[in-house]
Amino acid sequence: MSAARQWYRDLAMGASFAFTGRGGRVRAVLTGVGVGLGVALLLLTTAIPNALDARHERSAARTDITYGPVTAPKSDRSLLVADVDTSYHDDEIRGRELEPEGARAPLPPGVSRFPAKGEMLVSPALRRLLESDEGALLRERLPDEITGTIGDQGLVGPAELSFYRGGQGLAEHIDTSYVTRIDRFGGEQQVTEPWDPVLILLIVVLFAVLLMPVGVFIAAAVRFGGEGRDRRLAALRLVGSDGRMTRRVAAGEALAGAALGLAFGVVFFLLGREGAGSLEAFGISVFPSYLNPSPALAALVAVTVPLAAVLVTLLALRGVVIEPLGVVRTAKPARRRLWWRLLLPLAGLAALYPMTGQGRDNGDFNEYLVVGGVVLLLVGVTALLPWLVERFVARLGAGAVSWQLAVRRLQLSSGTAARTVNGIAVAVAGAIALQMLFAGVESDYTRPTGADLTRAQMQVRLTSDVAVTTAAERFRQTPGVRDATAYSEGGLGDRRRDPDSTAQVTVADCAALREVAELPSCRDGDAFAVTGTEWDTETPVLAKPGRTLYMDPSYEGALPGREVPWTVPDGVKTAKTRTDMTGGERGGFLLTPGALPEGAARALTGQVYLAVDFSVPDASELVRNTAATVDPLAYPMMWTATDRSDRYDSIRTGLFVGAACVLTLIGASLLVSQLEQLRERRKLLSSLVAFGTRRRTLSLSVLWQTAIPVALGLVLAAAVGLTLGAVLLRMTATPVAVDWASVATMTGIGAAVVLAVTLLSLPPLWRLMRPEGLRTE
Template sequence: MGARFTIAGGREGLLRALLTALAVGLGVAVLAIAASVPHLLDERERRTTARQVNTPLEFEQPGHELQKGSGTLVYRDASTEFRNRKVGGALLHPEGPGAPLPPGVTDPPRPGEMVVSPALGRLLDAGDGKLLRERLPYRTAGTIAPAGLIGPSELFFYAGDDKLAPGDGAVRIDRFGDGEPGPPADGGVVILVVLGCVILMLPAGVFISAAVRFGGEGRDRRLAALRLVGADGATTRRIAAGEALCGALLGLLAGAGIFLFARGFAPHLTIRDVTLFASDVTPAPVQAALIAVAVPALTVVVTLSALRRVAIEPLGVVRGAPARRRRLWWRLLIPAVGLALLVPSTVTVAWSPYYGPIETAMVAMGAALLLIGVAVALPWLVEACVARLRGGPLPWQLATRRLQAGSGPAARAVSGITVAVAGAIAVQMMLSGMQSGHDRPGGSVASWSRLKASYRPGTPEEINAYTKAFRATPGVQDAVAFVEQYATVPGKEHSVTTVHVADCTVLRTLARTGSCREGDVFVAAEKDGDVDTAHRFPPGTALEMDGFERAKERGTPAYRWTVPASARIVETLPGPTGDHQFGILATTSAIDARAIPDARTTVLARVDPGDRDDSIERFRNTAAAIDPGMRVWRLGGVVKENHLAAVEEGMTIGAVCVLALIALSMLVGTLEQLRERRRALSVLVACGTSRATIGWSVLWQTAVPVVLGMALAVGAGLGLGRLLLALVHERVRDWFAFVPLVCAGAGMIVLVTVACLPALWRLTRPEELRTE
């Protein structure tokens, strides 16, 4: 019978059912999205692990190398960057018919061919990808399936190379998915995910609780009529529960539709190069079943709780007297426990940027308790504030007297706003704080036009060729190349310097060497004397280069070398990047660079700032032509698209949408209150009170709880955001993140009041004084 009242209750009943289904559906969709986060992370981790490879050969113990066979494959990472976006990739050389295939690839690419992700294929076909096409001189022979990609917008490729052999970064493998586990998730990302789930779920629960109260006054009239025709109190409560249950079931269907529609936008969401497949946004079956059971159960519990203090009689409904004053101590206990969970976390993670299960649980529980504390403290705050209001203009007195008579419904409606706004402010502070220097526009730092590349140790002829090739690259203003490695003085702690090996032409660009010929060695000292290289590592110093722990694990002996007594102390010069290369400068015949463990060839370059972006890509093209494994990075940091700013803007829009939905629920609640008070309002008008006075009273009646709730939300949101930024060792960059939300709240007050005015004029007509 309750379901029939919901569906077949006329136009008003159908409208009420649609509003309830929409509100519950939005809450269900939000809960489903939050419940999808674990599955989303698991799927990304599974795909990431599935394409990892074994530890590179150069780090294995001697004698443990994998031998060539029919089921082996030589693999070498060939990742690069293009327009500040990572382009992942690898070179493959199958050594037999049973060689393993990467996930998402059905046939291995032949030499000179490559298989690409759909996003990379589109980029290569576009005009903007011309320079990247020059860097990847392979014919596109296929597409990588989603199983081999982390996200739909990932740029990734596999290319065939029959000249590939183990060594110099290449590794022989017999399977994929056997790599070392990746590093723990970054603390800031963990906190954002956890906070996002908390912020999504708490307002959803509040919103669902408010939604099932729609149409309370009309429901009470129906229940009174049922008592008149013979139903007892228990029967009426069961019918009311049936109405709520029917609305919840409709809301579940609406929520499923909203969720499926919303997750279709997942591939278009990008956060620091992280994209999502729509199929990843799927709640686990257990969690979906829990939502399907918990939401209807919550609606029934809320409905029965609302009827607890209502006496439904055959001739009307009598509501119980107001409850005793709300107590504050237990309301403050909840956020106090949340603070106790968050503050120790600051001490715990001060030693590490990563989060484990314990830290994650502490952050989640602390943030949830703080936001719950905001919601439960609001009713006390509204009651305590309005109880002290006296006097004032007539509209103000009407509004405050109404709130003093019963502030519970208003506080419940506003609690959803409070939780949503507090959480949104905290997330916005996190996002703005995490926008570090590498997310700023590239033109703000001059060093972003300076590059550094690293490669295996080269011969003198190779280094000279590298330097000429880079200097000949269009847009490159200057470039030098040299072999370098750290060196220590045996038996002395903290005595570390750097040995640079290059020909005289390069050394002259690094220091004032004067005359230089093969076999010369120089000790480069800083001009102002801050780095006293000349006295710490004078000629005749014995040095040791052991490659640190990696070479020791392989059993590679340390390389010992003594600075010759003929070495001259020289003054350094700023290189192409503007930095001084302190330490030992040796010509190529003075030291055997190939014998130094883990030595690297370093290239320093400066490109034309006026054509910086294209010049950087041409530099990378030159590096890839030398060897696809050469690493290139900017010395000023990686300039990324400001995705966090876009997410911050999206969060603001989402919060405003939540405010609009809650404003709709407040509008429905205010209209029902006006209908309940229509006789009292009509009497006021009949006695000479103007409708404008009553309209202003409705405005103040809406404004007072909202203003108090927004003030509480701003304080809680700023405090929570500051605590969470401390967890990731970031500073607050925007203390005024709450301004757009406060403005939206003010606009919501005006809109609710204006929308109520037509009904108010109608309900205050003299005809409303008629009664039976």
């Protein structure tokens, strides 16, 4: 018989063992489900790059307002677009007001016709919100008639809140930061700055930490039914098969389980892919069509999973091949050795050590060494935990009956208990390290806004054709608003076009001006030149009585004709600047309404600063509703004490989304593993019940069997996580600090997942605790 034929027969025999008998089929299904859950998450990971690209392409295809000075010329192909974004209960709503200037004006993606004035096209998610009771306040802000729905091509995700409404008179506001003229959608994207090494490190570590538990669970799943398989293979050794044949049979059985797991994984992924359209996590939603795995990465998963299954199985066969009688007699296994288990975390630290202190300014991190070092440290958890569990339970003594049953079981099969907990331990260790890294570098990507939240909490920008004093009075009448301070703001130049010297101009009544400067005296008609600012060197030059300046001077690429001349009066006074509500210091000129020349109001932009009592229900939403009533193009802003980098926030969002997926996998895989262990022990449980053991005692014994390894695993995970976190912080040149509240939170989440899984496994346990379970064929 040829070697190839012998290999084929041995592999086929192993595959047949995987599905032989009712017990074999149940074991195969459990293995397939366990492996399939991991494969589904791996396929989801391989689809992330395509999903991000698809979201970016959808966003780029509808680009309209680029906030640049150049606009398209007016023609029958031009379209006026106004940015009317808003927020509702912390949800961002993308809004655009459209006014076509010709028959061939471009339509936005996903839109078949332009809405007329008073009409609105909305995304499906926004329609559902507006038609629900929850959207009652928002409906007051968006009262236009809904005449259509935005198609998928115009949305970045199914849960996106977006609308287009008809506009009128937008040309008056061209060259502002919120209205522009375009002749096509999908303009050139702005060149983005390169990512700094610390953010790249965050991304690399994030993927390594989130994918490691998946690999651990797959490795544990292929060992489902390991005790029965070991006895079966040991019997083959006793009847004459050599070590090589035994390994080939085991490899065939592992390949069959892995192949079934791949099939289950594809099914789970397709089901999850279809359900993705109805889910939203941390403000992120995707269309099912986005989730197309990269062919190369999917092929890598298809090859890696069976290969890993075979390797894990062969590593577990050492006792079967060397001492088959020991397996048949279920003798106590040899004590585990520690020395080689310590090599893995030490090798991980050695891989990470060369990058210590590089930080943001001293060069890039080597991604391969980072991934290798993190993986070795986390794999070290899986290697150390079986040894730790074995040594710990060996010293446990007498106690209640449930305690003795649990301890004896752990002493005989500590490896099985450790395999069950390995995944949660790795996940917790990685989460602690990531949390330390995020907390350590957060200050580098967070800056104070400087806003004085004791004086104002919201700001509303108004267009030039809205009287700020009237608007301020409307806001004061809004429930929740304690006070409103209004300014008209703009710029002055020494020439109509392309001025050489410019200065800021602020128009308000005397009370409001005293909020931004120290005034000697003030009455309507006064004008002030501000002094005391280090950055404003132009005002002393421009503040010469009799000199003509121009409000709203135009620049290259902007439309001319808006300039309003203003002559510096002979009686211009001097005012000393003070820190205003925004946290900055104003320079330039301060004018009372009586000092403003005729027609100058249209050259200024209104700003209203609001002191809000947030104890009033929905105070911020009421302010936004008033703003929409006062000015359809108004832009309300909520003030915060700090501002965080968008890239950093995106990575944090990715962490939360990924952690949610991994926690779901952890819970599902642990439940499958627990059910498999209970199935393996059904005869033992039935025997104990038949001899009079109380079900409560057996239930407590199962709880102890889970709690002891989990407690040890979480202690080990905390130690490894803190070590890895400290190393990562040293790599980023950040002082090492431990947020013990976060450590406790991560550990508590891991324990809660295991507790929930244990409680869910109690009903199957009670069903197995019947004397009928002793029946056999």
